[in-house]
Amino acid sequence: MTENKNDNDTAAEARKGLASSIVGKVKEVGGALVGNDSLTREGQLQQTEAQERREANAQEAVADAEAQRAEETLRAENERAREEKQQAAREEAAKVSAAEQAAAQEAKQADVEAEVRARVTEQAAEQKAAAEVQDARVDALATQARAGADERRGAEQKQDLETEAAVAEAQAARAEQQADRLEAEIGKGSS
Template sequence: MAPDQAGEARKGLIDSVKGKAKEVVGSLSGNDSLTAEGQLEQTQARERKDANAAEAVADAESAQAKARADDAAFEGERRRIVAEADAASAQQSATRQQAAEKQAADQAANAEVTRANEQAEALRKRDQLAADVKAEAEVDAASDDYVDAVAEHQESAADAAAKRDEADRLRAYAHSEEGN
C-alpha cells in the first residue's frame, strides 16, 4: 500500500470511528443533527475506503499488464535469437553440403566437375532461400506476438487509468461531502 493510500486508510478509519461516536452520542442525546453528521462521516469513510480499494486494484492490474508486456517482449527477443541461430545453422549446413559436393566433383572428370558444381550451387541457394524464408516467418511471428502484447498492455493501462480516475472521483466526492 503506498504511503498516501495508507494515510487515506488511517483517515478513513478515524473518520468512521468519529462518525460512529457522533451517531451514538447524537442518538443518546436526542440530537438528530449530530446523529446525521455521524452517519454522513461514516458514509464518507466507506466511500474513501472503496476508492482506495479501487485504486489498489487498478495499480495491481497495471503492474500485471506491464509484466505480461515485458514477458512478451522477452519471448519475442528469444524467438528472434532462435530464428537467427536456426538461419545461421542452416547456412552452415548448406555451406558444408556445398563443400562436400565440390570435393566429390573435383575427383571426377572435368565435365563432371562443371555439372556437380552447378548442382551444388543450386542446392545451396535453395537451402539458403528456405532458411531465409523460415527465419523471416519466425521473426514475423515473434513481432506479431510483441505487438499484441504491447496492445494488451496499453489496453490494460487505459483500463487501470480509468479505474484510478474513478477512484479519484469517488475520493473527491467523499471529500466534497465532508465539506457539506
C-alpha cells in the same frame, strides 16, 4: 521508494477513514441519545463518507496492482520475444552454415568426377545449395515475423492493461472526489 510512499499514503488514508468512521458513529449515537436528529444525520453522513473513502482506496490499490501486473506481463512478453528473435537468428545462421557446407562438399565431389560430369554436377550442386540457402532464409524470416507479431501482441496487451489501469485509477479518483465533497458538505453542515 515510491512503493513505501504509496504504503504510507494508504496507511494514512486508512487511519483517516477509520477515525472519520468512529467520529461519525459517535455523532450518530450521541445524537440519538440526546434526541438531536441533525447530529445523528451528520454522524451517518460522516460514516458514509468514510465508507466511500475506503472503497476509493481499495479501487486505487486494485488499479495499482493491475498496473504492476501489466508492467510485469510486458517485461515477460518482451523477454520472450527477444529470446525468440535470438533463437530465430541462431537457427538461420545454422541453416545457412549447413547449406554452405553442403554446397562445398558437393563442389569437391564434382571435382573428383570426370571433366564433363564435373561441370554438370557442380552446377547442380550450386543450384541445390542456393535453393537450400533461400529456403533457410525464408524459414528464418518467417520465424522472425512470428516473433515480431508476438512482440506487437505483447505491446497491445500492455496498452490494454494500462488503459484498464488508467480507467480504474480515474474511477478511484472520482470516488475520492465524491468522498471529499461529502466531507466538505459535512464540514459545512457542522458549521
